[in-house]
Amino acid sequence: MSDYLGFDLVMDRNLPEPRVLLADRGYDADRIRKTMSDRDVMTQIPMRKMRKMRVGVDRGLYRLRNMVERCFNKLKNARRVATPYDKTAESYLRFIDITSIRLWLRHWST
Numbered sequence: 001m002s003d004y005l006g007f008d009l010v011m012d013r014n015l016p017e018p019r020v021l022l023a024d025r026g027y028d029a030d031r032i033r034k035t036m037s038d039r040d041v042m043t044q045i046p047m048r049k050m051r052k053m054r055v056g057v058d059r060g061l062y063r064l065r066n067m068v069e070r071c072f073n074k075l076k077n078a079r080r081v082a083t084p085y086d087k088t089a090e091s092y093l094r095f096i097d098i099t100s101i102r103l104w105l106r107h108w109s110t
Helices: 003-010 030-038 059-076 089-109
Strands: 020-022 042-044
Touching: 020 059, 030 042, 042 059, 059 089
Parallel strands: 020 042
Antiparallel strands: none
8 A cells, every 4th residue: 555545644734734745755646746735835755766747856855854764763663662552542652752762861871
């Protein structure tokens, strides 16, 4: 299943308005680009290889996405985050907070 199928749920109007959308090739769809441009959001999505109309990407800005991906990878090293055993979303988010604090403290101690 493609990533862009869940896009509407993630980018619902009840969330704060983003200024930039950094996404991978799975989100390269004309519908997503149009939706974001209508909302005045700058999109940084690399093109799929079969796209005929070429769209550029600011590589410096797109590198920031790598930092977010690495953060998710470090969070998933905690087994309880990778396989959620919690019954409620609230308790799961609390454990993500605890794991994030642990990572932040480890980062500043080195």
